[in-house]
Amino acid sequence: MRRNRRLLSLVAALALAGSAVVAVTAAPAQAAPVTIPNGTQFTDTYGNALHAHGGGVLKVGGYYYWFGENRNADNTFRAVSVYRSTNLRDWEFRNNVLTQSSAAELRVANIERPKVIYNAGTGRYVMWMHKENGTDYGEARAAVASSATVDGDYTYHGSFRPLGHMSRDITLYNDGGTAYMLSAADENRDLHLYRLTADYLQVATLVGNFWNDASREAPALFKRGSTYFLLTSGLTGWNPNQARYATAPSISGPWTTMTNVGDSTTFRSQSTFVLPIQGTSTTSYLYMGDRWAGAWGGPVNDSQYVWLPITFPSATTMSLTWYPTITVDTATGTITGQAPAYHRITNRNSGKVVDVLDMAVTDNAEVKQWSWNGGANQKWEFRDAGSGYFRIVNQHSGKCLDVADASTANHANVIQYGCGSGTNQQWQWVATGSYHQLRARHSGKCLDVVSSGTADGTDITQYTCGSGTNQQWTRTQS
Structure with a gap:
C-alpha cells in the first residue's frame, strides 16, 4: 500500500510538472532587455547559423516567429525556415515549414521574401x-501556402x-482583417498593391x-498612428543602395513621392x-x-542582418x-542604439597609428602607419564578429581591415x-603584457609594421607572431 502511495505521489508530481511545462510553452516568461550586434550572421539557440533571409516576423502570443529564406550553396531553394523568440535575440529553430518536397514545382525553384499573416476568419x-523556376529569373510569380499552426508544415x-x-x-x-499584398511588377519598374480575398489565398483586386x-523593390509596409509608410530599395542587384520611403493617410493613397532615408547604401543593407x-x-x-553576401560574391546563406x-x-x-549594436526590450517596447566607439590603433615600436593612405574610400586602398x-x-571601430573576433572598420570609408586575397603568407x-x-577580415585582440597583438583569424598571423620601420608611410602587413614591438599595439578611444 505504501508503495502504491509513493507511485501515486510520483504520478501527481509528474502531472504537475507537465502542466507547468505546458504553461511555460503557452505563456513564455517576460523577456529582459537584450543587446543585438549589427552586420553579422545570427546563430540560433543550438549554435547553428540562422537562415531567415528576406523574411518577415509574426507575433503569436508571447512569441515572435521569424520566417525567411534558407538556400542551397548554389542559391536555389532549400526551405522556408521559421524560428521563434521572446526577446528578438535568442532564436529557437522550430521547423522548415516549406521545403523542396512540399510540391513538385519546388524541387527546382527559387523562393524569395516569404511573409506570413494570420486569417482569423479561417484560423x-x-x-x-x-x-x-531556379534556372532563370523569368517566371516572376507569386506563390501561396497555408497552415493550421504557425510553425507547422x-x-x-x-x-x-x-x-x-x-x-x-x-x-x-493585415489592415484590421483586410489583407493586402504589395509586389514589384513589370520587370520591377512598378509596385502593385493588391487586396486579397477573404481567405487570403487569392488576389481580389488591384488597388x-x-x-x-x-x-523600386524590397517593399516593407507598416502603419504608425494614422500614417502608412512604405520603405523600398532601388534596383542594383546584390549591391546595396539608397533606401527611400513614401507615406499616405490611407493604404489606397494618395501616396507622397519617395524620400531618401539612411545613408547612400542604407548601411550596406536592403529592407525586408x-x-x-x-x-x-x-x-x-x-x-x-x-546585407546580401552576393555583394562580395558569397552565397545567400552567408548574408548578414x-x-x-x-x-x-x-x-x-x-x-x-x-548603430553597431542595439538594445531591445520587448516588454516595454523600447529600442535604443549604441553609438559606435572609434579608436586610434598605435604601434608600440613607432608610436604611429594605423592609417588608410590618402583618406581613400575605395577597395584595396593601402593601409600604412602614419x-x-x-x-x-x-x-577604427572594433565591431563584434563573434567567437572573440572583431571586424575593424574604418570611420572614414566604412570598409574593413583586410588581408589581401585571404593570403596566409x-x-x-x-x-x-x-x-x-x-x-x-576578422581579428583577435590578444594581450601580450600591457600591449596587444592583432591576429588574423584565417592565418593566425599578426598585424606587423614591416622591418620595424618608424617612418610615416611604412607598410603594414601580416607576419608570423613573435615578440617584436612592431607587432604590439594599443587602442585609444578618439
Whole structure:
C-alpha cells in the first residue's frame, strides 16, 4: 500500500510538472532587455547559423516567429525556415515549414521574401512569397501556402501571376482583417498593391499602381498612428543602395513621392520588413534588413542582418541611424542604439597609428602607419564578429581591415575592403603584457609594421607572431 502511495505521489508530481511545462510553452516568461550586434550572421539557440533571409516576423502570443529564406550553396531553394523568440535575440529553430518536397514545382525553384499573416476568419496562417523556376529569373510569380499552426508544415497552393502581372519582391499587410499584398511588377519598374480575398489565398483586386516606373523593390509596409509608410530599395542587384520611403493617410493613397532615408547604401543593407514592437511603455519600429553576401560574391546563406530603430521626426517622416549594436526590450517596447566607439590603433615600436593612405574610400586602398593627426581615416571601430573576433572598420570609408586575397603568407598586404564574412577580415585582440597583438583569424598571423620601420608611410602587413614591438599595439578611444 505504501508503495502504491509513493507511485501515486510520483504520478501527481509528474502531472504537475507537465502542466507547468505546458504553461511555460503557452505563456513564455517576460523577456529582459537584450543587446543585438549589427552586420553579422545570427546563430540560433543550438549554435547553428540562422537562415531567415528576406523574411518577415509574426507575433503569436508571447512569441515572435521569424520566417525567411534558407538556400542551397548554389542559391536555389532549400526551405522556408521559421524560428521563434521572446526577446528578438535568442532564436529557437522550430521547423522548415516549406521545403523542396512540399510540391513538385519546388524541387527546382527559387523562393524569395516569404511573409506570413494570420486569417482569423479561417484560423489559418497564410504565406505569400516570390517564386522563380531556379534556372532563370523569368517566371516572376507569386506563390501561396497555408497552415493550421504557425510553425507547422505549410500546404503549398501553387504559384501564379496576380491578375496576369509579373510579381517579384513581395510583402503582406493585415489592415484590421483586410489583407493586402504589395509586389514589384513589370520587370520591377512598378509596385502593385493588391487586396486579397477573404481567405487570403487569392488576389481580389488591384488597388493601385501608385509607383509606376519608380523602379523600386524590397517593399516593407507598416502603419504608425494614422500614417502608412512604405520603405523600398532601388534596383542594383546584390549591391546595396539608397533606401527611400513614401507615406499616405490611407493604404489606397494618395501616396507622397519617395524620400531618401539612411545613408547612400542604407548601411550596406536592403529592407525586408519593419516590425512594430508593442510594449508596456511604447511601440517602437524595428528596421530589418539583409546585407546580401552576393555583394562580395558569397552565397545567400552567408548574408548578414542589419537591424536598426526607426525614429520619427514627425508623424509623416522617418529616420534611420547606424548603430553597431542595439538594445531591445520587448516588454516595454523600447529600442535604443549604441553609438559606435572609434579608436586610434598605435604601434608600440613607432608610436604611429594605423592609417588608410590618402583618406581613400575605395577597395584595396593601402593601409600604412602614419603620425596621428585625428583624421577619420585613422579611426577604427572594433565591431563584434563573434567567437572573440572583431571586424575593424574604418570611420572614414566604412570598409574593413583586410588581408589581401585571404593570403596566409608572411608579408601579405593589409588593405581596406568592403566588409564581408571572410575570416581574413576578422581579428583577435590578444594581450601580450600591457600591449596587444592583432591576429588574423584565417592565418593566425599578426598585424606587423614591416622591418620595424618608424617612418610615416611604412607598410603594414601580416607576419608570423613573435615578440617584436612592431607587432604590439594599443587602442585609444578618439
